[in-house]
Amino acid sequence: MNNSTPTTRELFRILKRKGALKQEIYTRTYKAFNMFKQEADVLAAQYMMKSLPTQADITVEYHDRGHFEFRLKFAGDVLIFMMHTNVFEFSRDHEVMRTSYVKEDKRRSYCGIIYIFNFLADSFKYNRLNDAGYLIGRVFLNRENHYFIEGKREVGMLYNNFATTSLNRRAVRDIIRSAMFYTINFDLLTPPYDSMKEVTVNEMQTALDAMLIKTGKRMGFRFERDES
16 A cells, blocks of 8 residues: 555545535635525615605615525626636636645635626526626635635725735625626626627527617627726
8 A cells, every 4th residue: 555545544534624624614715605595685685765756767776596596786787796606726827826824724715705796687687597706806805814816907806915814894895885886887888799799690680588688788798807
């Protein structure tokens, strides 16, 4: 047997340690996600209480979609918050792995993830399955309740805050508000003319039902950091 192969006792010890770590992070992430749900629901209720009768068509609506998803609809947009059920570690090349915080304790690099997507509300209303969405941020949370965000402009934050920033209700409210603010200012752009100048007969015949002419704020579904 190879000298590097662990004994049964060592194998079970590693299994228990790693399993306990991931379970701890999952539980913490799940509690955090429920905090996101609660704060989003409160925010929607607050808006509706303060809105004027003349603003009846401009609503903020919270929709619970189960244990791992909820939606926040406002004006013509929908933010979808989703919790991944697995725990992840960063690659060796990730900026987080170079921080002293993670180097001191490698277990800190294991995180749960909460995703924030932006879609057009009409995409769901009219069942436009070809419409594009956009990942505007993802929240990473470790066993010590420290977090950071990879995301677009107002949503993102620096990796070096990971060592000192804990997730609490105030932070959750700020994240939701920042995501909404970014979305409100993330306007729908006209698709390039060349991408739409040719339409088949089949596409035109089914367009009213399926809306096959793709609509999206940036005509794509990808995640990248804005420079501005």
